[in-house]
Structure formats: structure tokens, C-alpha cells
Amino acid sequence: MLIVAGGVLAAGIGNGYPAEHQNLLSGTAWLPSGQVGQLTLLDGSSVEVAAQVRVAPSGTALDVVQQGANAYAVDRTAGSLRRVDGATFEVSPPATPVPGAGANLRAFAGPDTVYAMDTGRGVLTTNDPHTLATRTGPLSLTARVAPQAATLDEAGRLWLLDASTGDLVWIDHGQRHTRRGATQPGAGVLALADGNPVLVDTQRRIAAVLDPATAEPTHTVELDLRPDDQIQVTGSPHAQRLYVVAARGMLSICELTATTCRAAVPLVADNSEPGPAVEAGGRVFVPDYRSGQVWIVDLRQSRVVASPRVLSPPARFQLFVRDGVVFFNDPNSERAGVLRLDGGVRPVAKYDPKKPDKGLTTPGGKEAPTNLPPPPSGAPPPVKPPAPGPKPSGPGAPAPPPGLRVVVSTAHPLVGDQVTLSVTADRNPQPVRAHWTFGDGQEADGLPTSHRWTAPQTYQITVQATFPDGRTDVASLPLPVLPPPTGSFIVKVGGNGTVSSQPAGIACPPTCGADFPSGSTVQLTATPDVGMRFDHWGGGCSGTTATCQVTTGTGQVDVTADFIALPRPTLTVSVPTGGGTVTGPGIACPPTCSATFDAGQQVALTAVPVDKYTAFTGWNGGGCAGTGGCTVTLLTSTTVTAGYRDMADPEHCFTYDPNRLHFGPVGSDWELRSVNTLLATMDNIADVQDAQTVAGNYDTKCTIQSGYGIATYWKGGKNAPLGKINNETCAAYNPATLTVTEESPTKWHVGDGTVTFAGYFDSQAQAVRFYRVARQWHQECFIIGVRNFLGYWR
Structure with a gap:
């Protein structure tokens, strides 16, 4: 179908069947000419006028809706x-399907039904496509239908958007369905793409393909729109594709199977006024009303390939496609024509502007006589509409029905109020029956009736009254239903914390004021921030508990909530000497093992052993345990201990008195003792004297004994640097690079990567003990005899 509305033509998308889907004579279209009250049938292949019929007086605001070969003059x-019959060109008498619609009348033609709508009042009728007799209605569907907010799909479903509520309404086989709040009020545009309804939400900047059965979105595409963009939306007749033309001179090509629009084609932005796009032959055509040109965009290349001028001087013209032929039409003059895919323009005159009635077609296809009286000076000649028939007159003619008046018990009801409605005539006879629609999907019968509305908005109420002789008339009026009275809350927060409400409405900060229905109970809850506690309420609330309940009136309630800071607790960390470190915010222990924090603050601690031969054994205190991470929530001062275990074998040591050393021969050897404690056995007196020098520097002797031998080290006492030892053998190494290496589970040794110490150990623990000792020195030394030796470290 093809619809011309307000001088702007939307073809294929947004107002009915795609023109390319019709089986009219190939590439022919009906064009309106309001100045002369005519419709012209233009053959697109020959670019010749095939028919010219009078449908209205000259100077009429004239639109046309085309279904198949037939036209409906609006x-x-x-x-x-x-x-207008497409075969005989016979024009039917005028019908008034929605009394009082006037300039708000729009029509949508399907194969079996013609829908007529008053877009100003949202009132709809269904009509016979041949006789235009009313089948159902008037029905009140919405308060107001905005431009680009109504369309008829290929299955004959009529889709409408209520501009005042954002509700989506669709009529399917005579059944009305509603999806509440489909868009923000005034922010919706409807289109068809590949025969499917598409809902564009300009505030959310998305296009949603709708399920025709449920109107729920099946896929959404993000649109690249600016907040101030004014757009025209159309779609492809044969593909899931949307064309969005912005007034700033930008065409967006949006594949509805993707998530974003694939291409944005800049048009001429300066001093242009673009209209809705149409598609034919792999190209998109965008009219510019200000220049009279048409931008032609190649879909494959996504660029403008031609911009022919179709009207000069320019005027607001119509652009549409039928059977692959692109037509243009000036509805206020004789100018029209066909635009080729390559940009070639073939103009045609729909009528002779000097003799507009010349060539009029009569029923059967014959040309009408042209000897009509000349028009008055300065005005087009009024022409009698075809075949309206004489108006009845005389005493036997029926008088028109009386005018109707709707009376409501209150002009501004509140939600939930019961409103009484009645209908009367301005003269007798009075109605005997009445059928009401209330604009919210509900209906009722009765001369007086009553109704309650459940949501605040303006509802279009329509009544069809029946008179004693069976005649009917319709009256309609908008009724604003107001929200119930409310009381308001204003919350002020002192300190750091938040206040929320149930029912929802207040979340302070930032939302510190809200309205609630009068008489309702509102509970406020105070939640302190970290390091704070709730202290007390003030104003409309009192007490120190975190919740407060208030019953709303009709005025304002001021409430204060005060929070105060908690004392700052201290976190102390305990680490065994030599085991490792603990770090966290403000903590690096050792040496910094305590810090002060805000109450309620969470502090994460990390334990790191001093080396790989020290094991972390776990946390204790502050609610931490195990060997994982530790996060302490500080409400009071807290101590946390980190446990470490040295993997080395326990020391095997004994102490002695270095001031009571003596030596003497025993058999062929010499013994060094402290009192009676044997410290060393040497080969000769010189070696035992050197041993005495070593032992005199300490007071403790330790050994690491394995199946492979004994390692000796000394500690305590003076622990001064050793003097000269006469019979001394030493091996230097790098203590910083020492490692413990496993050769087998029972054979371990220690080395620095270059030097490997002589001897092995039975276990890792023995080797680690040796590693600990060696890390303190730089040389391992021995006094070596034939039978005996003594080890020590420098």
C-alpha cells in the first residue's frame, strides 16, 4: 500500500503494504492533485497519464491510499x-467514516478492510473496502497518534503508537491488543521492514524488530542518533533493513540482523530539508524538499552516486516506489514524473493547468466533456464530486440525528475514583442505547454508566448513541485522570551515610526527595558509611534505631538523619623473627607492624616467607585463618599473627666455658676440653693449640650429623673475628647464591653454583640447617691432621 499524508509520502514503510508487493498494472501509481481535486493514474514505463478522475472540489487537502488497482481518495x-475502481475508474459517493475527523483523517487499506482513523482523537472505524460502509466502531484506541506512528503490515494488522503514553496498540483480525509503555511518550516511530513491524525508540536510540503475534522485541539494533536529531524512518520492502534519514543530512543504513548500523552516508547538510527514503533496484532515494533534488545512494558502495533535480522551482513533493519504478509528485501542482535508477528524470504533467478538467476520465475509461463553466477570477473552479446523488429534501426526508453531549460527574477525576458518565442529545429524540469505550481497553453499555481508571493519563472516551429510529451518532472527549493526592518527603543527611525508603523513591544522597500516596506508610532506613555509625533521627522521625516509619499526609515531611564517626582502631601485626614479612596498607612488618584505620575499613594482609626454606603456617586473629589471604574488617583494635616454620633440622648444640679450656695428650692424640667437656681431638700439640684458639672465641659448639659425616659450627661467646690459625685450610664461596640441591631423597648437598661443599646430608632438613649456617659466613675452614680434623667458619 501507498500513503500520502500532509504532503510527505512514505512508501512501503510506516503506512501500509510495500508498494512493490502489489499486483497493479506494472509500475503504475495513483497521484493526488489537491489544487484541482483530482487523482491521476500514471504509467511508470511509458510515463504517460493512464487516467484522470475528479474526486473532490478544487483546493482540497487531498491524500490517496492505494490497494491493488484501486485508490481511496482521502x-x-x-x-x-x-x-476509485482501478478497472472502471468509477468514483464512489463520499463516505464519512469518522464524523468530525476533518484534517486528522487518515486511511489504511488492506485487501479485506479499510481502516479510517481520527489521529487527533485516536478514534478508529473499520469499513467495507468496496462500499466504505462502516463495519465496526467508532472505537477509541489512543489519545493521539503522532506522525510516523501508524502502519499496516502485510497480514492486515494495524499498528499504532499512542503519543501521550507510549503504548503500542495493534488490531489483528478485529481484536485489539496493547503493549503498555513500549516507548517513552512521544519518542516512538513505527516502520515496516520486509513486511515486519519495527519500533524505533528515539530516546533509547534503538530499533527493535517486533514479533507480530506478541509485539515483543525479537532483535534490537543500536542507532547512531544525536539527542536533537529529527529523523524520518523507512525500511526495505524485501530485506531486514532500516533507513534513518536525519535532518542534519545523514542517511544511516541499518541491517536489522546486526547490532549496529553498518553505514552512515553523508548527504548535503547545508540548507537542506531531507525527507523519508525509498528503495528500488539496489539504490536508496532521499528527497530534498528545499532544493527539489533527490539523492541517490548505491547500497553496495554506501555512497551518493547522483543527485538529480526533479522539481524547479522546488516544492514539498512525494517520492515513492511501485513495481521497481520510482515516482515523484507535487500534490499542489501538475508536476510529476518518473526517476530512473541512474538519475535520469522523466517529467510529466498530470493535467493541463490552464484547463484542468481537460482529459477527465469517466466511468468505463472515456474522457469526460470539458465544456464546464470557467472558475471565478483568482480561484480554481469548484467541481461537483462525481455521483454523490441528490440530497433528500421535502417533508419526507429524514432529519440529521441530534447532536450529542457527554456529561461526566467530575472533570478531573483521580485514579481509582468512580466516574459517572451519561450522554444526551441537544434536542429530541433522546438516545435509547449507548455503547462506551473508555480509552483503557475497557467498554460498557448504558445511557448512564460508570468507570474507574487505574493509571493517570488523558483517556479518549467515545460513546456511540442509538436513537429510537435506529440511527447512530458518535461523540468523543478527552478526560484527564489525575494521580491520587500525595505527600512529599525531604531527607537531609548529616555525616557520611545514606537513607533509603520502602516503597522505593528515596535513596539519599543523591535522591533526597520523593512523593508518596497520601495515607501510605513509608519506612526509612539509615545505613552508615564505613567508619561511621547512625546516631539519631530528627524532624518527622525520632529515635536512634536505624529504621523509622511515617504515614504520609498531603503536605511535606522533613526528616534528618545524623551519622557520627567511630573511633579509629589500630591493627597490629606479629611476625616471628626471621620468619618473613607481612604487608598491607600502612603495614610493612618488620619494621612497621601497626597502623590506624577508619572503623569498618577492610585491610588486606599478605604474608611472604623470608626464603623458600621457610614455610608460612597460617594466620591467627582478626577473623583470619589458614594459609590464604587475610582481610580484616576493623571495628576495634585488632592483632593478627603470621606463623612461619623454618624447614631446617633442629640445632644440636652444647655450651661450655671458654675461660676454662685445657688440653693434654691421650695416647697418640691430644684432647681439648673445657673442664671435663671434650671439645676436640687433634693429632698433635700444634693442632690442639689452634683448636683452642677457635674454641676460645665462642661458648657453644653445634654439629650436623648425617650418615655421610659430621659438620661443625660454633657460636656465642666473644664471636669475634678469628686470628691467625697456623695449620688452616679454607674454601671461599658466595653466601648470596647458596642453594640446597636434592640428588636423591636421602642425599642432599649445598652449593653456590660454583663451589659445592664436601659431604652430603640424609635429608633436606639437615641440608637446610647447613645452608642456614653457611649463609652467615664466606669461608668454610678446617684444621686437618692425619687422624683428626676440626671444622669452623670465617
Whole structure:
């Protein structure tokens, strides 16, 4: 179908069947000419006028809706419809399907039904496509239908958007369905793509493909729109593709199977006024009303390939496609024509502007006589509409029905109020029956009736009254239903914390004020920030508990909530000497093992052993345990201990008195003792004297004994640097690079990567003990005899 509305034509998308899907004579279209009240049938292949019929007086606001070969003339001056038979060109008498619609009349034609709508009041009728007789209605569907907010899909479903509520309404086989709040009020645009409905939400900047059965989105695409963009939306008749033309001179090509629009094609942005796009032959055509040109965009290349001028001087013209032929039409003059895919323009005159009635087609396809009286000076000649029939007159003619008046018990009801409605005539006879629609999907019968509305908005109420002789008339009025009275809360927060409400509405900060229905109970809850505690309420609340309940009135309630800081607790960390370190915010222990924090603050601690031969054994205190991480929530001063275990074998040591050393021969050897404690056995007196020098520097002797031998080290006492030892053998090494190496589970040794110490150990623990000793020195030394030796360190 093809719809021309307000001088802007939207073809294929947004207002009915795609023109390319019709089986009319190949590439022919009906064009309106309001100045002369005519419709012209233009053959796109020959670019010749095939028919020219009078449908309205000259100077009429005239639109056309095309279904198959037939045309429906929409006279928006008189508020009437007329059908033009596509085979005989016979024009039907005018019908007024929605009384009082006038300039708000729009029509949507399907194969079996013609829908007529008053877009100003949201009132709809269904009509016979041949006789235009009303089948159902008037029905009140919405408060107001905005431009680009109504369309008829290929299955004959009529889709509408209520501009005042954002509700989506669709009529399917006579059944009305509603999806509440489909878009923000005034932010929705409807289109068709590949025959499927598409809902564009300009505030959320998305396009949603709708399920025709449920109107729920099946796929959404993000649109690249600016907040101030004014757009025209159309779609492809044969593909899931949307065309969005922004007034700033930008065409967005959006594949509805993707998530974002694939291409944005800049048009001429300066001093242009673009209209809705149409598609034909792999190209998109965008009219510019200010220049009279058409931008032609190649879909494959996503660029402008031509911009022919179709009207000079320019005027607001219509651009649409039928059977792959692109037509342009000036509805206010004789100018029209066909635009080729390569940008070639073939203009045609729909009528002779000097003799506009010349060539008029009569029923059967014959040309009408042209000897009509000349028009008055300065005005087009009024022409009598075809075949309206004489108006009845005389005493036997029926008088028109009386005018109707709707009376409501209150002009501004509140949500939930019961409102009484009645209908009367301004003269007798009075109605005997009445059928009401209340604008919220509910209906009722009765001369007086009553109704309650459940949501605040303006509802369009329509009543169809029946008179004693069976005649009917319709009256309609908008009724604003107001929200119930409310009381307001204003919350002020002192200190660091938040206040929330149940029911929701207040979340302070930042939302510190809200309205609630009068008489309702509102509970406020105070939540302190970290390091704070709730102290007390003030104003409309009192007490020190964290919650407060208030019953709303109709005025304002001021509430204060005060929070105060908690004392700052100290976190202390305990680490065994030599075991490792603990780090965290403000903590690096040792040496910094305590810090002060805000109450309630969470502090994460990390334990690191001093080396790989020290094991972390776990946490204790502050709610921490195990060997993982430790996060302490500080409400009071807290101590946390980190446990470490040395993997080395325990020391095997004994002490002695270095001031009571003596030596003497025993058999062929010499013994060094402290009192009676044997410290060393040497080969000769010189070696035992050297041993005495070593032992005199300490007071403790330790050994590491394994199956491979004994390692000796000394500690304590003076622990001064040793003097000269006569019979001494030493091996230097790098203590910083020492490691413990496993050769087998029972054979371990220690080395620095270059030097490997002589001897092995039975276990890793023995080797680690040796490693600990060696890390303190730089040389391992021996006094070596034939039978005996003594080890020590420098």
C-alpha cells in the first residue's frame, strides 16, 4: 500500500503494504492533485497519464491510499473517503467514516478492510473496502497518534503508537491488543521492514524488530542518533533493513540482523530539508524538499552516486516506489514524473493547468466533456464530486440525528475514583442505547454508566448513541485522570551515610526527595558509611534505631538523619623473627607492624616467607585463618599473627666455658676440653693449640650429623673475628647464591653454583640447617691432621 499524508509520502514503510508487493498494472501509481481535486493514474514505463478522475472540489487537502488497482481518495478538508475502481475508474459517493475527523483523517487499506482513523482523537472505524460502509466502531484506541506512528503490515494488522503514553496498540483480525509503555511518550516511530513491524525508540536510540503475534522485541539494533536529531524512518520492502534519514543530512543504513548500523552516508547538510527514503533496484532515494533534488545512494558502495533535480522551482513533493519504478509528485501542482535508477528524470504533467478538467476520465475509461463553466477570477473552479446523488429534501426526508453531549460527574477525576458518565442529545429524540469505550481497553453499555481508571493519563472516551429510529451518532472527549493526592518527603543527611525508603523513591544522597500516596506508610532506613555509625533521627522521625516509619499526609515531611564517626582502631601485626614479612596498607612488618584505620575499613594482609626454606603456617586473629589471604574488617583494635616454620633440622648444640679450656695428650692424640667437656681431638700439640684458639672465641659448639659425616659450627661467646690459625685450610664461596640441591631423597648437598661443599646430608632438613649456617659466613675452614680434623667458619 501507498500513503500520502500532509504532503510527505512514505512508501512501503510506516503506512501500509510495500508498494512493490502489489499486483497493479506494472509500475503504475495513483497521484493526488489537491489544487484541482483530482487523482491521476500514471504509467511508470511509458510515463504517460493512464487516467484522470475528479474526486473532490478544487483546493482540497487531498491524500490517496492505494490497494491493488484501486485508490481511496482521502479528503482531509471534508473528512471523507471515496473509492476509485482501478478497472472502471468509477468514483464512489463520499463516505464519512469518522464524523468530525476533518484534517486528522487518515486511511489504511488492506485487501479485506479499510481502516479510517481520527489521529487527533485516536478514534478508529473499520469499513467495507468496496462500499466504505462502516463495519465496526467508532472505537477509541489512543489519545493521539503522532506522525510516523501508524502502519499496516502485510497480514492486515494495524499498528499504532499512542503519543501521550507510549503504548503500542495493534488490531489483528478485529481484536485489539496493547503493549503498555513500549516507548517513552512521544519518542516512538513505527516502520515496516520486509513486511515486519519495527519500533524505533528515539530516546533509547534503538530499533527493535517486533514479533507480530506478541509485539515483543525479537532483535534490537543500536542507532547512531544525536539527542536533537529529527529523523524520518523507512525500511526495505524485501530485506531486514532500516533507513534513518536525519535532518542534519545523514542517511544511516541499518541491517536489522546486526547490532549496529553498518553505514552512515553523508548527504548535503547545508540548507537542506531531507525527507523519508525509498528503495528500488539496489539504490536508496532521499528527497530534498528545499532544493527539489533527490539523492541517490548505491547500497553496495554506501555512497551518493547522483543527485538529480526533479522539481524547479522546488516544492514539498512525494517520492515513492511501485513495481521497481520510482515516482515523484507535487500534490499542489501538475508536476510529476518518473526517476530512473541512474538519475535520469522523466517529467510529466498530470493535467493541463490552464484547463484542468481537460482529459477527465469517466466511468468505463472515456474522457469526460470539458465544456464546464470557467472558475471565478483568482480561484480554481469548484467541481461537483462525481455521483454523490441528490440530497433528500421535502417533508419526507429524514432529519440529521441530534447532536450529542457527554456529561461526566467530575472533570478531573483521580485514579481509582468512580466516574459517572451519561450522554444526551441537544434536542429530541433522546438516545435509547449507548455503547462506551473508555480509552483503557475497557467498554460498557448504558445511557448512564460508570468507570474507574487505574493509571493517570488523558483517556479518549467515545460513546456511540442509538436513537429510537435506529440511527447512530458518535461523540468523543478527552478526560484527564489525575494521580491520587500525595505527600512529599525531604531527607537531609548529616555525616557520611545514606537513607533509603520502602516503597522505593528515596535513596539519599543523591535522591533526597520523593512523593508518596497520601495515607501510605513509608519506612526509612539509615545505613552508615564505613567508619561511621547512625546516631539519631530528627524532624518527622525520632529515635536512634536505624529504621523509622511515617504515614504520609498531603503536605511535606522533613526528616534528618545524623551519622557520627567511630573511633579509629589500630591493627597490629606479629611476625616471628626471621620468619618473613607481612604487608598491607600502612603495614610493612618488620619494621612497621601497626597502623590506624577508619572503623569498618577492610585491610588486606599478605604474608611472604623470608626464603623458600621457610614455610608460612597460617594466620591467627582478626577473623583470619589458614594459609590464604587475610582481610580484616576493623571495628576495634585488632592483632593478627603470621606463623612461619623454618624447614631446617633442629640445632644440636652444647655450651661450655671458654675461660676454662685445657688440653693434654691421650695416647697418640691430644684432647681439648673445657673442664671435663671434650671439645676436640687433634693429632698433635700444634693442632690442639689452634683448636683452642677457635674454641676460645665462642661458648657453644653445634654439629650436623648425617650418615655421610659430621659438620661443625660454633657460636656465642666473644664471636669475634678469628686470628691467625697456623695449620688452616679454607674454601671461599658466595653466601648470596647458596642453594640446597636434592640428588636423591636421602642425599642432599649445598652449593653456590660454583663451589659445592664436601659431604652430603640424609635429608633436606639437615641440608637446610647447613645452608642456614653457611649463609652467615664466606669461608668454610678446617684444621686437618692425619687422624683428626676440626671444622669452623670465617
